[in-house]
Amino acid sequence: MAAAEPLRHRSDALPARVYDVTNRFRWRAMRALGLCRWLRGGTVRAFGLGAATASSALPPQDGVTVEVLDHLERLALVDFRDAEGVERLREAVRFAERLREVNTEGVEPMDSVLEDRCLYLREDDVTEGSCTAELLKNAREKVEEYFVAPPGNIPLPELEERDTFLKRS
Amino acid sequence: MAARGCGGVWRRALQRGRGGSCSASRLRRAVACNARGGAVPLGQSGLAPWAPIVGLEIHAQITSNSKLFSGSQVQFAAPPNSLVSFFDASLPGTLPVLNKRCVEAAVMTGLALNCTINKKSLFDRKHYFYADLPAGYQITQQRVPIAVNGSLSYSLCKDNKMSQMVTKTVRIKQIQLEQDSGKSLHDDARSQTLIDLNRAGVGLMEVVMEPDMCCGEEAAAAVRELQLILQTLGSSQAIMAEGQLRVDANISVHHPGEPYGVRTEVKNINSIRFLAKAVDYEIQRQIKELESGGTVLNETRAFDSKLGCTVPMRDKEGKQDYRFMPEPNLPPLILYDAKSLPANVNHQQVVNIDWIHERLPDLPSVKRAKLVELYGILPEHSFTLMNEDGLMDFFEDVVKQTQMKPKKVIGWILSDLLSHLKQNSLTAKESPISSFFLADLLNLLENGDISSSAAKQVFEELWKGEGKTPLEIVKEKQLELIQDQEELEQICQAAIDEREKEVMAIKGGNEKVINKLIGLVRKATRGRANPLLVKQILEKKLSE
Numbered sequence: 001m002a003a004a005e006p007l008r009h010r011s012d013a014l015p016a017r018v019y020d021v022t023n024r025f026r027w028r029a030m031r032a033l034g035l036c037r038w039l040r041g042g043t044v045r046a047f048g049l050g051a052a053t054a055s056s057a058l059p060p061q062d063g064v065t066v067e068v069l070d071h072l073e074r075l076a077l078v079d080f081r082d083a084e085g086v087e088r089l090r091e092a093v094r095f096a097e098r099l100r101e102v103n104t105e106g107v108e109p110m111d112s113v114l115e116d117r118c119l120y121l122r123e124d125d126v127t128e129g130s131c132t133a134e135l136l137k138n139a140r141e142k143v144e145e146y147f148v149a150p151p152g153n154i155p156l157p158e159l160e161e162r163d164t165f166l167k168r169s
Numbered sequence: 170m171a172a173r174g175c176g177g178v179w180r181r182a183l184q185r186g187r188g189g190s191c192s193a194s195r196l197r198r199a200v201a202c203n204a205r206g207g208a209v210p211l212g213q214s215g216l217a218p219w220a221p222i223v224g225l226e227i228h229a230q231i232t233s234n235s236k237l238f239s240g241s242q243v244q245f246a247a248p249p250n251s252l253v254s255f256f257d258a259s260l261p262g263t264l265p266v267l268n269k270r271c272v273e274a275a276v277m278t279g280l281a282l283n284c285t286i287n288k289k290s291l292f293d294r295k296h297y298f299y300a301d302l303p304a305g306y307q308i309t310q311q312r313v314p315i316a317v318n319g320s321l322s323y324s325l326c327k328d329n330k331m332s333q334m335v336t337k338t339v340r341i342k343q344i345q346l347e348q349d350s351g352k353s354l355h356d357d358a359r360s361q362t363l364i365d366l367n368r369a370g371v372g373l374m375e376v377v378m379e380p381d382m383c384c385g386e387e388a389a390a391a392v393r394e395l396q397l398i399l400q401t402l403g404s405s406q407a408i409m410a411e412g413q414l415r416v417d418a419n420i421s422v423h424h425p426g427e428p429y430g431v432r433t434e435v436k437n438i439n440s441i442r443f444l445a446k447a448v449d450y451e452i453q454r455q456i457k458e459l460e461s462g463g464t465v466l467n468e469t470r471a472f473d474s475k476l477g478c479t480v481p482m483r484d485k486e487g488k489q490d491y492r493f494m495p496e497p498n499l500p501p502l503i504l505y506d507a508k509s510l511p512a513n514v515n516h517q518q519v520v521n522i523d524w525i526h527e528r529l530p531d532l533p534s535v536k537r538a539k540l541v542e543l544y545g546i547l548p549e550h551s552f553t554l555m556n557e558d559g560l561m562d563f564f565e566d567v568v569k570q571t572q573m574k575p576k577k578v579i580g581w582i583l584s585d586l587l588s589h590l591k592q593n594s595l596t597a598k599e600s601p602i603s604s605f606f607l608a609d610l611l612n613l614l615e616n617g618d619i620s621s622s623a624a625k626q627v628f629e630e631l632w633k634g635e636g637k638t639p640l641e642i643v644k645e646k647q648l649e650l651i652q653d654q655e656e657l658e659q660i661c662q663a664a665i666d667e668r669e670k671e672v673m674a675i676k677g678g679n680e681k682v683i684n685k686l687i688g689l690v691r692k693a694t695r696g697r698a699n700p701l702l703v704k705q706i707l708e709k710k711l712s713e
């Protein structure tokens with residue numbers, strides 16, 4: 001299996017981040033990805049460049065369905081807000097999908113570049129604490145040196161009851 | 170998998186409807202014992218037996234000076250948020266630094282539970298949102314924990330008889346290091362929760378047991394044994410009342426031979442007694458639910474100790490997706506043994522499994538065997554001695570200070586002292602009778618200065634804890650045995666003279682009536698006569 005085509009510039013490797021405010025690199029990344037795909041041929045699932053205007057009637061082939069988006073909103077408490085936000089997620093997924101082109105059979109996944117480093121073991125001494133005032137300095141509400149939080153977990157309402165973009169997609 | 174207990178004896182409940190006067194109590198809780206000796210509740214109809222399955226997840230707080238990943242102190246009661254470092258509060262820019270003592274505690278526990286210690290273990294993040302988890306994730310060991318595949322042996326009394334003890338084993342799936350969360354105090358009146366992070370970041374050992382148990386009694390015995398082991402090792406003080414040992418039970422029921430049923434998780438169990446109750450209640454609830462045609466939901470339930478039942482927990486929403494991910498700030502934890510120890514290494518940075526293994530103290534099972542051998546007591550005696558907090562030390566102190574044989578001392582410890590302690594909910598350390606006084610008393614008894622019934626009277630007096638020595642009490646109440654032979658003979662003669670009818674009966678051949686005379690003498694002497702001596706004298710006189 002052919003290895004991934006070397007990217008022409010590091011900025012082409014920008015992952016599309018959902019929180020990213022700037023649009024500057026978006027079109028460049030889209031064009032670069034499109035070019036790479038065209039060069040390589042059909043090994044990657046062919047998504048049209050007009051993915052931003054994908055029809056909501058077709059079930060998405062990349063697995064990013066409304067259920068998945070609702071699940072993510074609930075788990076990570078993010079708000080996809082609009083089609084652009086969802087599209088950034090799709091780009092991120094597509095970008096990561098390229099990893100599948102590499103044959104990793106028999107290779108241990110690396111989860112940290114620190115894996116060869118020694119894990120430092122600290123002696124069991126008390127060296128910190130007693131800074132209650134400092135910790136509470138930024139708390140919006142406090143009661144007698146306790147932090148104040150809303151009662152329990154307020155679950156995110158179900159999709160039907162939420163006022164969210166996802167319902168209309 | 171083969172049904173457990175196959176080849177065992179299944180006792181069926183009496184069939185319903187025999188005549189009209191079938192009492193409900195016969196049907197209510199018919200319980201059979203399978204070959205493993207565990208109790209298996211039968212259904213109401215008595216037709217198909219149910220096999221309950223109980224698995225436990227136990228969190229034990231590690232006894233250490235500082236927390237697992239930071240240098241703040243570990244202490245039970247302290248002003249709120251006073252033992253919290255910036256890392257514990259999850260302020261940006263802080264990183265975890267692993268505490269060596271916590272690693273050693275986990276290795277000790279793993280070795281004591283016959284686990285395989287993973288020389289390379291990894292840390293992961295478990296994500297969920299809750300106010301007492303400031304970072305939004307907990308650092309735990311999900312993929313490769315520090316110890317796997319162990320076993321825990323515990324003893325049970327079969328049919329509630331102390332003399333028949335069975336030993337059972339439960340497999341330990343894994344032991345992992347993880348962080349504790351903070352404490353939340355719910356203020357429903359003002360609709361808010363107060364968060365105290367003193368406990369956030371304290372090291373925990375999670376011991377995951379395979380579902381090898383089948384009733385509340387087994388679960389309680391296993392947890393008690395684990396508690397004793399942890400306390401002996403010193404890796405955790407394991408006091409459930411202070412939250413140092415938390416147990417969650419996973420319970421399901423099924424018919425043997427059929428696939429496993431849906432399981433529920435029971436939380437909020439605060440003592441070993443409640444654990445047994447909660448497990449038994451949940452088993453019965455699931456059986457009732459399934460027999461009446463309902464289904465068991467895969468949910469989390471809380472045990473309400475006041476009502477003695479489990480109720481669904483509000484806060485848990487369905488199945489949680491924790492999105493486990495490797496902890497990027499911690500490299501793998503590498504442990505060494507004598508063979509793999511590299512040369513030229515800083516010893517402070519190394520945890521040597523063999524070194525720890527050599528220094529393991531005697532485990533409770535070994536201690537029990539030693540007690541039996543050293544003192545000649547029965548296994549069930551040593552079980553009770555170890556089971557009750559401080560009782561073993563008390564017993565050994567008494568034995569050291571008295572001439573009475575340990576076999577006789579144990580009777581006094583287990584029946585007299587222990588029953589008094591239990592009635593007043595005291596531990597051996599809180600006993601109003603010191604080991605010194607008890608030894609004194611037993612010496613008096615052993616020397617023949619007082620009778621055993623007098624000794625019991627002295628015991629009651631000592632229990633009041635007024636500070637008098639046994640000898641003082643004996644003198645005060647005049648409980649000494651009458652040593653004067655003449656005096657004894659006079660009293661016996663008086664008894665014979667008084668009860669002519671009994672004397673005639675004895676002389677006529679009914680020998681048992683002599684006990685009546687002995688009783689009379691005892692009353693007359695107020696327990697100060699040696700009953701054997703009295704019997705001898707009476708028999709001699711009657712045969713004259």
